[in-house]
Amino acid sequence: MMEYEVKIRVTDPGPLRARLAGLGIRPSSRLHERDLYFNAPGRDFGKTDEALRIRTTAEGSSLTYKGPRLGLTGVKAREEIIVPIGSGDAMAKLLERLGFTRTTAVEKDRVTYRVEGTYVALDEVKGLGSFVEIEAPAGLGEAEAVALIGRVRELLGVMGEEIPLSYLELILAKR
Amino acid sequence: MMEYEVKIRVTDPGPLRARLAGLGIRPSSRLHERDLYFNAPGRDFGKTDEALRIRTTAEGSSLTYKGPRLGLTGVKAREEIIVPIGSGDAMAKLLERLGFTRTTAVEKDRVTYRVEGTYVALDEVKGLGSFVEIEAPAGLGEAEAVALIGRVRELLGVMGEEIPLSYLELILAKR
Numbered sequence: 072m073m074e075y076e077v078k079i080r081v082t083d084p085g086p087l088r089a090r091l092a093g094l095g096i097r098p099s100s101r102l103h104e105r106d107l108y109f110n111a112p113g114r115d116f117g118k119t120d121e122a123l124r125i126r127t128t129a130e131g132s133s134l135t136y137k138g139p140r141l142g143l144t145g146v147k148a149r150e151e152i153i154v155p156i157g158s159g160d161a162m163a164k165l166l167e168r169l170g171f172t173r174t175t176a177v178e179k180d181r182v183t184y185r186v187e188g189t190y191v192a193l194d195e196v197k198g199l200g201s202f203v204e205i206e207a208p209a210g211l212g213e214a215e216a217v218a219l220i221g222r223v224r225e226l227l228g229v230m231g232e233e234i235p236l237s238y239l240e241l242i243l244a245k246r
Numbered sequence: 247m248m249e250y251e252v253k254i255r256v257t258d259p260g261p262l263r264a265r266l267a268g269l270g271i272r273p274s275s276r277l278h279e280r281d282l283y284f285n286a287p288g289r290d291f292g293k294t295d296e297a298l299r300i301r302t303t304a305e306g307s308s309l310t311y312k313g314p315r316l317g318l319t320g321v322k323a324r325e326e327i328i329v330p331i332g333s334g335d336a337m338a339k340l341l342e343r344l345g346f347t348r349t350t351a352v353e354k355d356r357v358t359y360r361v362e363g364t365y366v367a368l369d370e371v372k373g374l375g376s377f378v379e380i381e382a383p384a385g386l387g388e389a390e391a392v393a394l395i396g397r398v399r400e401l402l403g404v405m406g407e408e409i410p411l412s413y414l415e416l417i418l419a420k421r
Contacts, residue, residue, distance in 0.1 A: 113288040157330030
């Protein structure tokens, strides 16, 4: 599946929450997400622009691969493969046996809303601050996804520049 | 976890089934197992004596890593890490993106019995024939595991030589 999304820094999430409430949109989930990123034995994901992570929440764990970013439009587009897993700890050990190494952990509180079919995530990222991510639903082509994300940005009054970097990269850049 | 097990070829599974029935032991599960093995991008698991596979049954899928065999006693001992996964197809694609390659599929009908705490599997392996595998329960040390497996072999009257090879290796050896 291709993932299409934008990420924008939010200095104060208050007005965005108020706008969502005003539109009658309530959170569909509130989760604390712990992401553990890995690097590969034979190639450097920082250079190939790939990512491999184990995400753990109260609802369970998953393993996610993200391919290199392809977006030319401001909207970040990349292949994403997500596999639910029975144990994050066992998967971490298995990856280590295969030669993968743990790199960085990213922790955030994420409140998700469904808006016009998109997933709008209001994130409070440990050490980074607040961001909103708007992701198109799976199965859309690029043009449709970009147009839909633009409409939702307008609806929610989300201003500010699109940040092309992942939270992992933003954390690494701060070091 | 360490896995301790023996594998013995069974020319005719009839007498073993009769012995189990005579002891009042009924199958605890009957499953068709499809195992898809992968090789690593940076090392040859055939040479390092490791294995990575996706197993799919009617009950779900799992990803398993097996470390090099350590057994010096006839009983095969190796590290085993098993992670239940939500989708075998998605995991196969994810592994391929990481540079792993599909090697061989192994299919079998497995009937499992619990005997004195061990897992006794009567396997009908596609292209190979019938085998019985006796695996010690998790958490036993090597000496205990070897002694217990020996007692169960005697109880079930399982004669014949221990085969140190995996089904994957037996299939590759036939080619």
